[in-house]
Amino acid sequence: MLEIIKSVPIDYYVYLSSILFCIGVFGVLIRRNAIVVLMCIELMLNAVNLLLAAFSTYLSDGQGQIMVFFIMVVAAAEAAVGLGILVMIYRNTKSTDISFLDKIRN
Amino acid sequence: MTLAIFLTLAVVSVFFSLLMVFTKNPIHSVLYLILTFFSIAAHYILLNAQFLAVVHIIVYAGAIMVLFLFVLMLLNLNKDTEPQKSVGWKFAAAIAAGLLLLTFLGALKGSIQLQQVANADPAVGLVKNLGTVLFRDFVVPFEIAGILFLAAMVGAVLVGKRDLKI
Numbered sequence: 001m002l003e004i005i006k007s008v009p010i011d012y013y014v015y016l017s018s019i020l021f022c023i024g025v026f027g028v029l030i031r032r033n034a035i036v037v038l039m040c041i042e043l044m045l046n047a048v049n050l051l052l053a054a055f056s057t058y059l060s061d062g063q064g065q066i067m068v069f070f071i072m073v074v075a076a077a078e079a080a081v082g083l084g085i086l087v088m089i090y091r092n093t094k095s096t097d098i099s100f101l102d103k104i105r106n
Numbered sequence: 107m108t109l110a111i112f113l114t115l116a117v118v119s120v121f122f123s124l125l126m127v128f129t130k131n132p133i134h135s136v137l138y139l140i141l142t143f144f145s146i147a148a149h150y151i152l153l154n155a156q157f158l159a160v161v162h163i164i165v166y167a168g169a170i171m172v173l174f175l176f177v178l179m180l181l182n183l184n185k186d187t188e189p190q191k192s193v194g195w196k197f198a199a200a201i202a203a204g205l206l207l208l209t210f211l212g213a214l215k216g217s218i219q220l221q222q223v224a225n226a227d228p229a230v231g232l233v234k235n236l237g238t239v240l241f242r243d244f245v246v247p248f249e250i251a252g253i254l255f256l257a258a259m260v261g262a263v264l265v266g267k268r269d270l271k272i
Binding site for chain 1: 200
């Protein structure tokens with residue numbers, strides 16, 4: 001039996017992950033630089049990863065940690081494609097400000 | 107003792123992620139996010155998920171954040187001041203995120219009844235065990251992840267090319 005299962009309740013991990021996820025949502029809402037917005041999305045993914053790993057350890061089941069690997073795969077692919085799109089946007093508008101991108105609305 | 111380590115790490119990760127959101131300079135944002143990732147890796151070590159901790163540091167701090175930093179430097183965006191959203195918008199965003207947090211905490215508080223595993227295996231996060239699970243139960247998703255990576259690589263190259271002739 002691991003020390004952490006006895007001394008830290010799983011609720012604490014749930015609270016920590018919720019707080020990190022909400023900080024990520026807050027960052028997406030207040031920042032205007034698109035690169036920082038992508039970073040906040042990474043933070044949200046990490047909050048979910050942490051919770052999956054915690055449940056995996058507490059339930060003594062390795063499948064949760066495998067799921068974390070797949071989330072990392074998707075995060076890496078997302079970062080590569082997202083940054084490619086951002087470089088393209090910068091080439092056309094000379095800015096990475098997301099408020100320039102609402103032209104698509106009209 | 108373990109509880110104290112957990113609480114310290116939790117405070118550190120929340121602190122650095124808040125700094126990441128609030129600092130003005132995008133380069134500083136990247137560096138604070140790397141520190142947040144290191145504290146999350148420490149959480150993984152505390153959970154005895156050692157392989158996950160190593161992979162997390164290699165993939166996030168070593169690859170993804172370097173990519174972010176590279177793009178920031180390439181686009182020369184490391185200015186101290188970037189355009190900010192209005193105060194009203196920030197206030198609304200704070201209320202929205204706070205309400206989301208309140209909903210999470212209210213919905214999840216006391217609702218988790220974990221059945222205590224009788225003989226929990228402490229070696230569940232080690233390479234041997236994880237490799238067995240990955241290549242016995244998750245072979246097909248593993249291969250699909252490889253195809254996803256190939257598609258993402260081709261897509262990134264196509265998006266990044268200056269004048270595409272098809």
